[in-house]
Amino acid sequence: MQNERVFRIGEKLISLDKVMRQVEKALEMREIGHSQQEIATRLHLDRSFISRLESIGEIRKGRRVAVIGFPLANSSELTKICRDYGIDFSMLLNDRERWALVQDQQALDFFNKMLEIVTRLREYDTLIMITSEKWFHLAEALLDLQIIYISLGSTPISEDRSIDLQQLQDVLEQVMQIRKGNE
Numbered sequence: 692m693q694n695e696r697v698f699r700i701g702e703k704l705i706s707l708d709k710v711m712r713q714v715e716k717a718l719e720m721r722e723i724g725h726s727q728q729e730i731a732t733r734l735h736l737d738r739s740f741i742s743r744l745e746s747i748g749e750i751r752k753g754r755r756v757a758v759i760g761f762p763l764a765n766s767s768e769l770t771k772i773c774r775d776y777g778i779d780f781s782m783l784l785n786d787r788e789r790w791a792l793v794q795d796q797q798a799l800d801f802f803n804k805m806l807e808i809v810t811r812l813r814e815y816d817t818l819i820m821i822t823s824e825k826w827f828h829l830a831e832a833l834l835d836l837q838i839i840y841i842s843l844g845s846t847p848i849s850e851d852r853s854i855d856l857q858q859l860q861d862v863l864e865q866v867m868q869i870r871k872g873n874e
Contacts, residue, residue, distance in 0.1 A: 717741055718748075755779045756866055757812055758859075760821025760841070762786035764851035769821075769859055776863045779815065782808070786851045809833055817866055821859070823848045839866065 696707040713734060720730045721741070731738040757780040758773050760766070766783040773781035784792075793801060812818055812830075817837045820827050825846035830838055839862055843852045 714744060717744060721745065754816035755814065756817045756819065756863075757781065757815040758783065758819040758821070759812075760784070760819075760843075760854075761789040761826075762843075762848060762851045763821065764853045765856065768856055769854070772856060772859055772863070776860075776867070778863070780811065783821070786849070812836075819859075819862055819866070821854060 695709075698705045698707065713736070717730050717734055717736065720733070721727070725733075727738045727741040730736070730741050756778050758769075758778055759782045760769065761782075761784040763769060763783055763785055766785050766788070769783045770781055773783070792804070796804070812834055813836070815836060817839065818830065818834065819839045819841065820830055821841040821843060823843055823846040827838070827840045827842075841854060841858065841862065843854070
């Protein structure tokens with residue numbers, strides 16, 4: 692037991708690390724779609740324990756939300772807001788970061804990276820986009836999901852733009868309220 696964190700409870704010696712590995716395994720299995728009962732059977736746990744784990748760690752309920760935006764001067768502050776709201780996926784880039792995605796890549800590698808992002812975004816129910824009109828229209832054509840659009844202006848945009856932090860918070864509040872009403 693190398694650096695194993697243990698507790699003695701009466702006659703029992705309990706490994707916190709073993710508990711954490713089982714909890715992590717259970718949550719990973721739930722994330723990929725296994726039922727609580729399947730996990731309980733496979734890991735020799737009670738189904739109610741799996742349910743309780745989910746309740747203890749729940750940040751929010753509801754459908755999955757992604758936020759993308761570029762070029763944003765205040766991308767780090769917007770990313771923090773997304774993290775605070777428990778957003779599942781955010782990709783908020785300033786102008787330098789968005790060009791770094793393209794530079795030093797072969798066309799096929801860049802194309803594959805963009806397809807990966809589109810594929811990932813298709814997993815979400817709602818996408819909040821903070822971009823120019825061109826990218827919004829492209830996303831509408833490629834993605835079959837609800838898109839909430841915050842305009843940075845007409846295409847092309849060649850320098851970083853800022854949006855009011857409260858504007859993103861207001862949109863996120865609305866999205867969260869919509870979801871509460873649908874549950």
